[in-house]
Amino acid sequence: MIATKQQPIKLADGGKRSVRTQFGALCYRYHNDKLQVLLISSRGVGRWVIPKGWPMDEKTPAEASATEAFEEAGVKGKVYETCLGLYSTMREAPGDELIPCIVAIFPMKVKELLDDYPEADERSREWFTPKKAASLIDEPELAQIIRNFDPKTIL
Incomplete structure (x- = not known):
């Protein structure tokens, strides 16, 4: 395997694509020597994401x-360029249209948890063991990524 550094991307202008890409952060910490992952509530129905x-x-x-983790969960920390995996989901677009999305997940070791952040009034957040977090997630592929997550493999 060749180690390469991910370069910043330059977004193309215009054009709808049938499948869109998103990037997600699997925020984690150790609390009392136990691994925990952070889930947040969605803005719509309040499910765990x-x-x-x-x-x-x-x-x-x-x-x-990492930017999304700050805006949606109020966390700061070290994000790793290692993609843990992908999962598929449907996202609501303007006009109530559903579009398919593939989400690439990147691990983020949380060093700071802020009380004041952009979406603090719109979401709740909670720490869970990976096993418990996986049981609360609706997307089976994401649940498997969380269940199998081992931070030692990204160092």
Whole structure:
């Protein structure tokens, strides 16, 4: 395997694609020597999800996921460029249209949890063991990524 550094992406202008890409952060910490992952509530129905969002011009996928983690969950920390896996989901677009999305997940070791962040009034957040978090996630592929997550494999 050749180690390469992810370069920032340059977004193309225009054009709808049938499948869109998003980037998500699997935020984790150790608490009392036990691994925990952070889930946040979705804004719509309040189900448990991870922070995720659209690609950002001039940011790597991992950097974009870290920005989403700050905005949606109020976390700061070290994001890794290692993609843990992909999962598929449907996202609501303007006009109530559902579009298929593939989400690439990047691990983020949380170093700081803020009380004041952009979506603090719109979401709740909670730490769970990976096993418990996986049981709360609706997307089977994401649940498997969380269940099998081992931070030692990304160092």
